[in-house]
Amino acid sequence: MKIILTQEVSGLGAPGDVVEVKDGYGRNYLLPQGFAITWSKGAEKQVSVIRRAREAREIRDLGHANEIKAQLEGLTKVTLSARAGDGGRLFGSVTPAEVVEAVRAAGGPALDRRRLELSGHIKSLGAHAVRVKLHPEVTARFDLTVVKAK
Template sequence: MAKIILTHEVTGLGAPGDVVEVKDGYARNYLIPRSLATPWTKGAEKDITAIRKARKAREIATLDDAKAVRDSLQAKPVVVSAKAGDSGRLFGAVTTAEIADAVKAAGAPAIDKRKVEIGQPIRALGEYKVSVRLHADVAATVTVKVVAA
């Protein structure tokens, strides 16, 4: 078992700054190469406080703040523009990063692209429902309107 420090939120494992033990292969082949974690050392222990401070500055602090952001996001659709053909089919698909940028442009706090959950790939113009995890206990269902660029 490998002891690691998470640098990003990993679903089912923990939040940034948490020290967890995972199987060696999972740490070596998945978490560390994707910069989701760093190996635990005595020297790296001091990095945990810096990671936790950065996380607190980025995340939505309280449950009430998360609910307020959820209400504002659900009130109006988020518009994403993408290149599309004559039939309304997109060249490619709308990504979670594009949706996170559109949410930020709509006036909400910056949201990590990994917190945006798309059920099926968005490959055509129209309106879609997308889930955004704002807090551990709060998720918003956002209407994403895809328009031709």
């Protein structure tokens, strides 16, 4: 089955890539999850739009990735306030989108939430390590402090 990826799928490709996958994998996982669309001549024209959107938010090269890594690791305090109970357990968990907003509020660069690698689900107050895969060769790390919302 020939498909066009709309999101990054590890081990398969990036948005805008035209790939050949087994029928069941495409029909039962990639298409229903919205990770891909079926290939057709009309859909082939959408590839350029998908690639342009990807290039707009993609890190340009290794040097650019190292600059963003330096900015992230230079952040002294990334704090996120969340609703929590008396025992320090959160009502729900911290989402990658909330982490991206906290980085932006702390004066850091704009990040793509899909590049974040959280150490499990963040469901408690305190310090948590967050990794960001900026480039295949560059991974940044910073500490996120979750505090109780007032």
